[in-house]
Amino acid sequence: QVQLQESGPGLVKPSQTLSLTCTVSGASISSGDYYWSWIRQPPGKGLEWIGYIYYSGSTYSNPSLKSRVTISVDTSKNQFSLKLSSVTAADTAVYYCARDAVATSNIDPWGQGTLVTVSS
Amino acid sequence: SSELTQPPSVSVSPGQTASITCSGDKLGVKYVCWYQQKPGQSPVLVIYQNAKRPSGIPERFSGSSSGNTATLTISGTQTMDEADYYCQAWDSSTARVFGTGTKVTVL
Numbered sequence: 001q002v003q004l005q006e007s008g009p010g011l012v013k014p015s016q017t018l019s020l021t022c023t024v025s026g027a028s029i030s031s032g033d034y035y036w037s038w039i040r041q042p043p044g045k046g047l048e049w050i051g052y053i054y055y056s057g058s059t060y061s062n063p064s065l066k067s068r069v070t071i072s073v074d075t076s077k078n079q080f081s082l083k084l085s086s087v088t089a090a091d092t093a094v095y096y097c098a099r100d101a102v103a104t105s106n107i108d109p110w111g112q113g114t115l116v117t118v119s120s
Numbered sequence: 121s122s123e124l125t126q127p128p129s130v131s132v133s134p135g136q137t138a139s140i141t142c143s144g145d146k147l148g149v150k151y152v153c154w155y156q157q158k159p160g161q162s163p164v165l166v167i168y169q170n171a172k173r174p175s176g177i178p179e180r181f182s183g184s185s186s187g188n189t190a191t192l193t194i195s196g197t198q199t200m201d202e203a204d205y206y207c208q209a210w211d212s213s214t215a216r217v218f219g220t221g222t223k224v225t226v227l
Contacts, residue, residue: 037216047155047163047206049216060215096162105210106153108165108174 002026004097004111012091012118018084022097022111029078030055035100036080037107038071040093048093052100053080087118124207124219131225138194140222142207145188150209152190154183158203166205167192194224202226 008020022036029036035052042048051061053071061069070083084091098110124144132138142152152170155163165174167183170190180195190209194201207219 039218046221047208047218049208049214049218052215062214062216064214100216101168104153104169105151105208105216106165106168107155107163107208107216108168110162110164113162 002099002109004099004109006095006097006111006114008114008116010115010117012087012116013120014088014118015086018087018091018095018116018118019081020095020097020114020116021079021081024078024080024099027099029073029080030075033102035102036073037098037100038082039096039098039107039110040091041096041113042090042093050082050084050095054102089118092116092118124209124217126205126207126219126222128220129223129225131227132194132197134199134226135196138197138201138224138226140192140194140205140207140224142190142192142209142219143188144209144217144219147190147209148185148187150211152183152185152207152209154181154192155206155208156201156203157206163206197224197226199226 003025012018037052038050053059059071068085073080094113096113098107100107154167156166157163166181170185171183182193211217
């Protein structure tokens with residue numbers, strides 16, 4: 001059974017960089033059949049796709065966030081990470097990591113999510 | 121286009137059929153999937169590749185897609201189906217795009 005778990009600070013100050021890590025268990029992050037995605041959801045709002053990474057290190061990010069997003073992968077630890085720079089209160093959200101099928105574009109499973117609040 | 125539009129809310133009586141639409145440019149030629157999200161929980165995939173159900177998803181959930189619209193249908197809706205539902209598809213500019221979300225109320 002594939003499981004994903006997000007970890008990182010729950011509080012980030014404005015203008016600083018948000019950093020999260022996703023640990024994958026039950027599957028190898030080096031599988032060529034999947035991307036590894038980050039998605040966020042502001043409180044009471046809908047889902048926003050942030051970006052994904054392939055095990056080779058190639059990435060693709062939402063153009064609306066691209067200038068601030070860095071996604072990296074550590075295959076030796078079966079982890080991938082998100083960095084979002086220059087955060088503001090608008091970046092306050094539950095951040096999810098998830099497995100993303102290359103061939104069919106569906107995202108499954110999702111991690112439990114972690115709330116990151118941007119506040120001084 | 122990078123927008124998928126859903127109705128904000130759908131109400132259905134127990135045992136009846138709920139239909140949720142998702143509209144977007146050329147959606148009929150893209151793979152569409154649907155997620156169910158209950159309060160305080162992570163989204164769960166209920167339909168992928170327009171009409172396929174993952175293991176463990178009840179048969180009352182079905183999907184279809186044609187033209188610019190995809191539809192999630194819940195037949196014989198149960199109170200446990202009350203949740204937010206999101207469509208999602210591949211997009212040429214954003215790679216992945218989610219719908220605006222629909223709150224399904226069973227009453």
